Structure formats: C-alpha cells, structure tokens
Amino acid sequence: MQSILRRTLASSNPLLRCRASLSPRAISRPFGFRTVVTKRYTAEHECVAFDDTTGLGVISITDHAQSSLGDVVFVELPQVGTEVSQHDQIGAVESVKAASDIYAPVSGKVEEINETLADQPGLLNKSPEEKGWLCKIKLSDPSELEKLMNEEEYQASYEH
Amino acid sequence: MLLLRPTTIARKTLRVSTRKFATDAGQLRRTGLYDFHLENKAKMVPFAGYSMPLSYGDVGQVASHNHVRTDAGLFDVGHMVQSNFRGSSATQFLEWLTPSSLSSLKSYSSTLSVILNENGGIIDDTVITKHADDAFYVVTNAGRRDRDLAWFKQKLEQWNSSDHAKNGPVEMEVLENWGLLALQGPRAASYLQALTSFDLTKLTFGTSAFVPLEGFNLHVARGGYTGEDGFEISIPPSETVEVAKMLSKYPVQLTGLGARDSLRLEAGMCLYGNDLDEDTSPVEAGLSWVIGKERKDNGQFIGAEGVREHLKNGPPRRRVGFVVEGAPARQGAKIFSKDEQIGIITSGIPSPTLNKNIAMGFVKNGFHKRDTELEVEVRNRKRQAVVTSMPFVKPNYWRG
Numbered sequence: 027m028q029s030i031l032r033r034t035l036a037s038s039n040p041l042l043r044c045r046a047s048l049s050p051r052a053i054s055r056p057f058g059f060r061t062v063v064t065k066r067y068t069a070e071h072e073c074v075a076f077d078d079t080t081g082l083g084v085i086s087i088t089d090h091a092q093s094s095l096g097d098v099v100f101v102e103l104p105q106v107g108t109e110v111s112q113h114d115q116i117g118a119v120e121s122v123k124a125a126s127d128i129y130a131p132v133s134g135k136v137e138e139i140n141e142t143l144a145d146q147p148g149l150l151n152k153s154p155e156e157k158g159w160l161c162k163i164k165l166s167d168p169s170e171l172e173k174l175m176n177e178e179e180y181q182a183s184y185e186h
Numbered sequence: 187m188l189l190l191r192p193t194t195i196a197r198k199t200l201r202v203s204t205r206k207f208a209t210d211a212g213q214l215r216r217t218g219l220y221d222f223h224l225e226n227k228a229k230m231v232p233f234a235g236y237s238m239p240l241s242y243g244d245v246g247q248v249a250s251h252n253h254v255r256t257d258a259g260l261f262d263v264g265h266m267v268q269s270n271f272r273g274s275s276a277t278q279f280l281e282w283l284t285p286s287s288l289s290s291l292k293s294y295s296s297t298l299s300v301i302l303n304e305n306g307g308i309i310d311d312t313v314i315t316k317h318a319d320d321a322f323y324v325v326t327n328a329g330r331r332d333r334d335l336a337w338f339k340q341k342l343e344q345w346n347s348s349d350h351a352k353n354g355p356v357e358m359e360v361l362e363n364w365g366l367l368a369l370q371g372p373r374a375a376s377y378l379q380a381l382t383s384f385d386l387t388k389l390t391f392g393t394s395a396f397v398p399l400e401g402f403n404l405h406v407a408r409g410g411y412t413g414e415d416g417f418e419i420s421i422p423p424s425e426t427v428e429v430a431k432m433l434s435k436y437p438v439q440l441t442g443l444g445a446r447d448s449l450r451l452e453a454g455m456c457l458y459g460n461d462l463d464e465d466t467s468p469v470e471a472g473l474s475w476v477i478g479k480e481r482k483d484n485g486q487f488i489g490a491e492g493v494r495e496h497l498k499n500g501p502p503r504r505r506v507g508f509v510v511e512g513a514p515a516r517q518g519a520k521i522f523s524k525d526e527q528i529g530i531i532t533s534g535i536p537s538p539t540l541n542k543n544i545a546m547g548f549v550k551n552g553f554h555k556r557d558t559e560l561e562v563e564v565r566n567r568k569r570q571a572v573v574t575s576m577p578f579v580k581p582n583y584w585r586g
Contacts, residue, residue, distance in 0.1 A: 096241075096246050096247050096444070097246040097247055097248045097249075099248070099536045099538075100513060100514060100536055100543075102512075102513055102565070115565070118513065118565060120513070120514055120536060121247065122247045122248060122251070122444070122448050122535050122536055122538060123247060123444050123447070123448075123535075124516070125513075125514065125516055127565070
C-alpha cells in the first residue's frame, strides 16, 4: 500500500498555491544596511532562504510539500556542525503514511537546527517556511543558488 | 524529498504503463460510490486497480484515524471481491482450498482464512462466512482478484469433474459491482441500531445476519479491519449509494485508505502484498490459528504438506510486531541482531493512537520472542526495535 500511497501525491490541488512572492525581500536593518534575502526552491520541494549578510541559508520544506504530506509527526534533522554537499540527504520528514527524505539544497556547514520540531513536528504543517524551518546552513558556495528555481519556476514545476 | 518526487515520476510511469498494464487513471475500475466520493471531496488514488478515496476534504489522516477510534467511520470497501459458493459439497470444496474447519463453523458465522498454493504459501487472505453447509459468502482482496478468480475457476473445474461432485457441482457467483461498506468504531453499533428493529446486541463479533435497514434487507457481518467494533455491509448495486448516504451522517465520518492502513496496523492485521505473499506460509505469518484444530494433523487441503512441516519443525521465520525507537521503520527496513541481518520490516507507521513507532516484519525463528531487543536500519542508522505482541491497540469487539 505504501508505494501506492506515495504515488497519490500527484494531485495538484489549486488550493495549494504558494503565497505571494517573498523573494527577493529587502529588510531594513539599523545603521542603514540592507540585507537581501533570496528564496530559492528545488524540484524536491525544499526551500532555502539565503541572507547575503550572514551567509546563512534557512532550509525548509515548501507549503505545497507540507500539504501533500499531510500531518507531519516526526522530523529527523542533521547534527549541528555537519558539512553537507548540495543534494546530500540531511534528514527526513515523516507523516503517518510515508517518510520523505530531505536533501540539502546547498552545500555548507549546518550551523543550527530547529530544536522545537522534536516536540512540535506539526509546525511543519502550520508554518512550513517560517516557524517550521529545519536548519540553517552556512553556504560554502552561494553561486549554487543560481542553479535552483525561483518561486515562479518552482510553482510551474509541480503544476505541469 | 523522496516522497514528493513521485508526483512527476508517477505520471511518467503511468503513461508508460498505460500501454503495458492499462492502469491509467481513466481505466481504473470504480466502485459504485465513485461519484459519491467526489461529491464528498475525496482525494482519489489508484489502489489495487481501482480509483479509491485516500482521504476526504481537509480531514488529515491522524484526525480521520482518531475519529474511528473514538466515534465512527464509514469505509468504501466495494473494491473487494464478494463471492457466493453454493453446492452440496461446498463445505468440502472450501476445506480443500483452505485449512479452515468450515464443517464445524456455525451458520451465519465468519472466519478469517487463507487460500494456499501447493507449497502452502498464501495466495490470499479471506473472510469466509457460512450461511449453510451448502452456501458460503467469501470476501477476497481486490489486489488479488485476477489470481484468486483464476485459481477458483481452475479448482472448481477440477472439483466438479471429480467424484466429489457426484451429488451436484459447486458453483461460484461473483457479486460484481455489489457495494461493501465498513462501518467501524465505538459508535457504529448505536448508529446502526437507530436504523433497524433488529437487536444488534445479538449480533456478536464474527457473526452475520440479514438485517432490515430502513427498507433495505442487507447482509451485515460484525467485524472489520480496524480492531474496533463494527459492521461490514454488503449491498446490491442499485442500493449502494442510498445506503452509503444513510450510513455517513453525523457522527459517522467518511474514512479513506490512509486511515484504514494505520488502523489495521495498530490492530496487528496483515495487508496482503505487504505482510503476506505466496512465499509465506500461515505458520510463518502468525496465522496458525486459522488452521482448524482437527485439520492440523491430517486435514486434506492444498498446501497441507508445507504447512504441516512448518507446524512440526517450526517455520524458518515468523511475523512479529515491533516498537521502534526514534524514526519510524517502514516496509523494507532491515532488521538486525548485532551485525547480522535477521529479518525485514513489512509494514510500519508512527502510531496515531499510541504515539510510538509500530511495525511488523519477519524475523528468523528464534528472534521472535516478546521483548527481544533487535535493531532496525532507517536511513543508514540502526534504531532499537523491541519485539512486541500484537495487536498494538487493544481490540474493542462486541462479544455480547
């Protein structure tokens, strides 16, 4: 049954459209500095929000992904300090019906993981790209972002 | 994310398989409730050659699962194959195809059974209901439809051309397009009771009756695939939609395949294709109890030799339950004792009821005792797995 259930996620429910564009987003900082946060997506439904000031990318799964997965009941995250390469498996998100591997959208070092997910995996459903973030990676090669999709491209990738 | 990747892969595969196996969504079979499901906002998925509801509306799998444990849910199981076997030697015929004691089964009682191949491997698991010595109602799996029907046909021809049929043949009638609904949960009985004058307290677990339900007269069997009290109701094609509407009002919720799988696993029940296959004997599968006591030593049924060998000398492997620490173990996860692989997981989920990771799988004989500490490999890491008796969740059957 499992393998059959996995195929089921093909549905392209029109309600699953991502929210309005967040990328790139400018946030005002003190002292007149401006930080540009760039959001990029993978075909495997990971998202990275890269902050060019800190060099950190916040990794999450997309809203489309969480809604296809259903209730997330378990999240496995990488160890802080792990060096990862783009496309490495770094963890997994599990609903009752199936496990989904998470791959690193970018290379770098895992600087921080979202500890609250251990007790509240449901945050991935409620707020996948904000409170339900997975980990922060210090990018070793920000040019990798160029190989990823922007929001429009990502949406198009699963709507067709 | 692996899970979501098949979104595109599945489509591609489907396109290819359209030519080969005709499993394109357009050619999937439909139960009589297909339109009813769509009206109720079902997410339809291919399952066992049918387009079936995975879930309804925005009710998540956990909420849907819990509703069946606390209230009641209605499942369309009309994809399953319902058949009648009739004839003066019907009892003997089915005792040849299965190891069950059907001659001693009381009328209007059901038993779980297995259809065995010549080696004693399980062709399918089935529920057999006896109406009389010469009349049985049999439900088999949709996913095994072609294999089962061909097997029945072949064995009927063999039987009917032998001396066994000297007093008349055994005939099989498949109830094509009949509805089958499972009403499950602690509030199922009170809900159904409000629709009938029949005293349902007399209909205990494992028995069945024709029950008048608001003008319909339907075959109702008490039991199911969730571990909860409940009923499986067989319905003629023309009445299925109306009965489904009648049975799906508050507090009953329509429930899909997603919750059906997690409920059955908590109840320790096998899913054919995951936990059972033709290379597995009922003894290995922990289903020795379906073999009739008086048939164990010298019952003449297909596959008896292999089954008897496993009964006498112990099977090489056994199906057991596990509680797994950390990550849930899924189908295909390897089971280890120290560094030796001694088995494989066949079904596993994070249990919505227990908040623990539960699984079932097969281990080498000797590693099957309760509380045996083993390890299961998930994402290249070994996790502690403790052999646990099943069912994981205490059944809630009505035994009167």
